[in-house]
Amino acid sequence: MLYVIIALLPTSLFGIYNFGIRALILILVTIASCVASEWIFNKIVHKKNSINDLSAVVTGLLLALNLPATLPWWEAVIGGVFAIVIVKMMFGGLGQNFMNPALGARCFLLIAFAADMTNFTVGAYSGATPLAQMRNGEAVNTMSMLIGKTAGTIGETSALAILIGAAILLIFKVIDLKIPLTYIGSFAVFVILYMLGTGKGFDVNYLFSHIFGGGLMLGAWFMATDYVTTPITPRGQYVYGVCLGVLTAVFRLFGGSAEGVSYAIIFCNLLVPMIERVTR
Numbered sequence: 001m002l003y004v005i006i007a008l009l010p011t012s013l014f015g016i017y018n019f020g021i022r023a024l025i026l027i028l029v030t031i032a033s034c035v036a037s038e039w040i041f042n043k044i045v046h047k048k049n050s051i052n053d054l055s056a057v058v059t060g061l062l063l064a065l066n067l068p069a070t071l072p073w074w075e076a077v078i079g080g081v082f083a084i085v086i087v088k089m090m091f092g093g094l095g096q097n098f099m100n101p102a103l104g105a106r107c108f109l110l111i112a113f114a115a116d117m118t119n120f121t122v123g124a125y126s127g128a129t130p131l132a133q134m135r136n137g138e139a140v141n142t143m144s145m146l147i148g149k150t151a152g153t154i155g156e157t158s159a160l161a162i163l164i165g166a167a168i169l170l171i172f173k174v175i176d177l178k179i180p181l182t183y184i185g186s187f188a189v190f191v192i193l194y195m196l197g198t199g200k201g202f203d204v205n206y207l208f209s210h211i212f213g214g215g216l217m218l219g220a221w222f223m224a225t226d227y228v229t230t231p232i233t234p235r236g237q238y239v240y241g242v243c244l245g246v247l248t249a250v251f252r253l254f255g256g257s258a259e260g261v262s263y264a265i266i267f268c269n270l271l272v273p274m275i276e277r278v279t280r
Contacts, residue, residue: 001053001054001055001057001058002054003168003169003172003174004058004169004174004222005054005057005058005061006168007165007166007168007169007172007174007222008058008061008062008065008155008165008222009165010161010162010164010165011065011155011158011161011162011165011218012027012061012064012065012154012155013161014148014157014158014161015027015065015069015154015155015157015158016154018148018149018154018157018158019069019122019123019154020069020122020123022069022070022122023069023154025073026064026067026069026071026073026076026154027060027061027064027065027154029064029073029076029077029080030060030061030063030064030067030076030077030079030080031056031057031060031061031064031080032060032080033060033076033077033079033080033081034056034057034059034060034063034080034083034084035051035056035057035060037056037080037081037083037084037085037089038050038051038056038084038088038089039051041084041085041089042089047093050093050094053094055094056084059080059083059084059088059101059102060080060083060102062102062103062155062222062223063076063079063080063083063101063102063105063106064076064154064155065153065154065155065156065218066102066103066106066153066154066155066156066215066218066262067079067106067109067117067153067154068116068117068118068119068120068122068152068153068154069122069153069154070116070119070120070121070122071109071113071116071117071119072116075109075112075113075116078109078112079105079106079108079109080105082104082105082108082109083101083102083104083105084101086104087099087100087101087104087105088101094228095228096228097228097229098229098269098270099229099266099269099270100223100226100229100265100266100269102223103219103223103262103265103266104266106262107262107263107266110262120151120152120153121151122151125150125151128151129150129151129152129213129214129258129259130144130145130150130151130152130209130213130214131210131213131214131252131258131259132258134206134209134210134213134258135258140209140213142205142208142209142212145157145159145208145209145212145213146158146159146160146208146212147160148160148161152214153215155218156214156215156217156218159211159212159217162217162218162221162222163217163221165221165222166180166217166221166222169221169222169225175221175225178234178237178238178241179220179224179225179230179237179240179241179244180220180221180224180225180241181241182237182238182240182241182242182244182245183219183220183224183241183242183244183245183248184211184216184217184220184245185241185245186241186242186244186245186246187210187211187216187244187245187246187248187249188207188211188245189245190245190246190249190250190253191206191207191210191249191253192207194249194253195207210252214252214258214259214260214261215259215261215262216248216261218261219248219261219262219264219265220244223265224240224241224244224265224268229269229272230272231272231275231276231279232276233275233276233279233280235279236272236275236276236278236279239275239279240268240271240272240275243268243271243275244264244265244268247260247263247264247267247268248260248261248264251263251264
């Protein structure tokens with residue numbers, strides 16, 4: 001968990017630089033709400049204190065990075081409580097949760113506070129996210145998406161910062177390449193087939209804009225690789241990655257929202273027991 005926190009620092013620091021003090025406040029508030037929720041829950045049910053394993057800190061940080069900097073702090077607190085109490089602790093705590101707590105909370109907030117969760121107007125950014133612009137047929141700057149000078153959630157904008165964090169995870173052998181590369185690769189193949197099938201022709205800018213845009217990179221490296229909610233069989237991890245890539249592409253290209261990573265990951269979390277059963 002400590003290595004994951006260290007690996008998330010480049011993304012977090014860039015998010016604070018990009019969106020200002022509001023992003024820092026939201027990160028601190030969300031982490032505090034997750035840690036406090038776990039401590040209070042353990043006290044109520046007379047369980048051993050588990051906040052020292054840092055999993056609540058990781059959940060709070062990941063949740064904050066999936067929120068817009070404009071979100072009211074009290075809504076972030078509600079999200080933190082939901083992630084820890086409902087998704088994690090009520091199912092037995094670390095190792096027993098059936099879906100990624102941070103993404104479960106994000107989807108809950110998207111339903112409960114849809115307007116606030118899709119408000120990305122802050123500072124220099126007053127327009128739609130790059131994915132929303134692409135959906136409307138507008139051109140986007142792929143290099144800006146790689147660096148991160150675009151609208152979006154606190155942690156999803158800079159693909160470069162995320163890749164630096166991913167390298168840290170790989171160096172410390174916290175994760176391997178099976179799930180992230182299968183996820184991103186299958187997503188890319190689906191987008192290419194979509195381009196060819198709709199008569200767009202192969203457009204490398206369109207492809208990389210989809211790869212760098214939204215939460216795909218953050219989700220592929222930091223949330224799709226969560227130990228608890230991913231298959232333990234090697235073949236199952238490849239199947240899991242393909243399911244993630246295909247569902248993300250379907251949600252993005254044909255769904256009502258410009259983004260689909262969160263829903264794809266929590267949906268595939270529910271498929272993990274079946275995937276493990278058929279890939280043993």
